[in-house]
Amino acid sequence: MWCRRLARLFEVPCQLSGTTRRRSPWLPRDGRTVPAAAARWHHTDPESLKCAWQLHGDHLELRYANTLMRFDFVWLRDHCRSASCYNAKTNQRSLDTASVDLGIKPKAVRVDETTLFLTWPDGHVTRYGLEWLVKNSYEGQKQQVMHPRILWNAEIYRQAQVPSVDCQSFLQTDEGLKEFLQNFLLYGIAFVENVSPTKEDTEILAERISLIRETIYGRMWYFTSDFSRGDTAYTKLALDRHTDTTYFQEPCGIQVFHCLKHEGTGGRTLLVDGFYAAEQVLRQAPDQFELLSKVPLKHEYVENVGDCHNHMIGVGPVLNVYPWNNELYLIRYNNYDRAVINTVPYDVVHRWYAAHRTLTAELRRPENELWVKLKPGKALFIDNWRVLHGREAFTGYRQLCGCYLTRDDVLNTARLLGLQA
Ligand SMILES: C[N+](C)(C)CCCC[C@H](N)C(=O)O
Numbered sequence: 001m002w003c004r005r006l007a008r009l010f011e012v013p014c015q016l017s018g019t020t021r022r023r024s025p026w027l028p029r030d031g032r033t034v035p036a037a038a039a040r041w042h043h044t045d046p047e048s049l050k051c052a053w054q055l056h057g058d059h060l061e062l063r064y065a066n067t068l069m070r071f072d073f074v075w076l077r078d079h080c081r082s083a084s085c086y087n088a089k090t091n092q093r094s095l096d097t098a099s100v101d102l103g104i105k106p107k108a109v110r111v112d113e114t115t116l117f118l119t120w121p122d123g124h125v126t127r128y129g130l131e132w133l134v135k136n137s138y139e140g141q142k143q144q145v146m147h148p149r150i151l152w153n154a155e156i157y158r159q160a161q162v163p164s165v166d167c168q169s170f171l172q173t174d175e176g177l178k179e180f181l182q183n184f185l186l187y188g189i190a191f192v193e194n195v196s197p198t199k200e201d202t203e204i205l206a207e208r209i210s211l212i213r214e215t216i217y218g219r220m221w222y223f224t225s226d227f228s229r230g231d232t233a234y235t236k237l238a239l240d241r242h243t244d245t246t247y248f249q250e251p252c253g254i255q256v257f258h259c260l261k262h263e264g265t266g267g268r269t270l271l272v273d274g275f276y277a278a279e280q281v282l283r284q285a286p287d288q289f290e291l292l293s294k295v296p297l298k299h300e301y302v303e304n305v306g307d308c309h310n311h312m313i314g315v316g317p318v319l320n321v322y323p324w325n326n327e328l329y330l331i332r333y334n335n336y337d338r339a340v341i342n343t344v345p346y347d348v349v350h351r352w353y354a355a356h357r358t359l360t361a362e363l364r365r366p367e368n369e370l371w372v373k374l375k376p377g378k379a380l381f382i383d384n385w386r387v388l389h390g391r392e393a394f395t396g397y398r399q400l401c402g403c404y405l406t407r408d409d410v411l412n413t414a415r416l417l418g419l420q421a
């Protein structure tokens, strides 16, 4: 069926089943160069099973540090780190990959305690550290997450007692910034306290971690319920949980909110961890999770109010996962801005609605809702690729300012501080 066919694209080849392969004898050929020949296991130390390798017609199979890895020969040639193939100063490849024969095979292979040596038909020698191979192989990656996270519901988040970071420490110390970013990466939300309640000071905060992503709403936006823009956000109405800018081909990565004033009632902010909810869907109904991650949808923003004329369209599934490890990296969920569904046939549409209902039920569980009242001085950063926000209806005068941040630059800052991002 349609979805199954798509799914097959991402199907991961089965790991070698040890039983069939291990029939070959494990020959002790310590450190010796073996001509590229028929498949059989070799290992560096006859007493230890730490490292063993076997050459096949089109790939090298290597077992090291409890990881069974398979490397395509072109891949092995392409990733050569020798001085002529790779510029270690710029961390860029010099080798022209298109010049590698797609049928290339190593002339000789040798493995010692730490290193794999390959000699290519033209005599060129490639060396790989075995640790490097484990870290950089597909099989090694599959066992890891790209982004370590703590999924939460209201109870988990409260129990964690994640501290807000003080504005001074955020702006002036690397430790403060790092603590803030670590919280942000783990939970998808983070607060800075004791910020001066102005748009300018909020901008300084934003610039500390990233480039500001300028959009149709401006660079720093600032709004009250005056319907100056053709969107419900600019009213006093309640807003159900959603992510923003789903109608961009790449939705904004981070949302910053700072409430500068509120004289009235209501207006609390709702936060829901979209990945926690999606994880529940995966457990209950993996087929529905898969459907939500495969069916492409459009979201749309059509505005014609005053001088503002905009028409934005973004296409993508609700759940976006890395195909090699099924890890979620982006949820696109906004029922207000979802466009006409015309990208899937009727029977898939029906199953999609059922899957969307399951996800929505999870997102709406009261125990998953974190309600906070934003106050002047307390800035909130939200991972708009993960955490949904909403708003309670309000009365009176309320001013909210903030901006969007470019995700790449936030993650860049985090990595430079030594965090895994
Ligand atoms: C006011 N502010 C600029 C933050 C958001 C406006 C965007 C509202 C839109 N419905 C969306 O969800 O993307």
Ligand SMILES: O=C(O)CCC(=O)C(=O)O
Residues within 6 Å of the ligand: 233, 239, 244, 269, 389, 390, 391, 400
């Ligand atoms: O008014 C609010 O608290 C948030 C409104 C909203 O969803 C937005 O600006 O993106």
Ligand SMILES: [Fe+2]
Residues within 6 Å of the ligand: 233, 242, 243, 244, 389
């Ligand atoms: Fe929003």
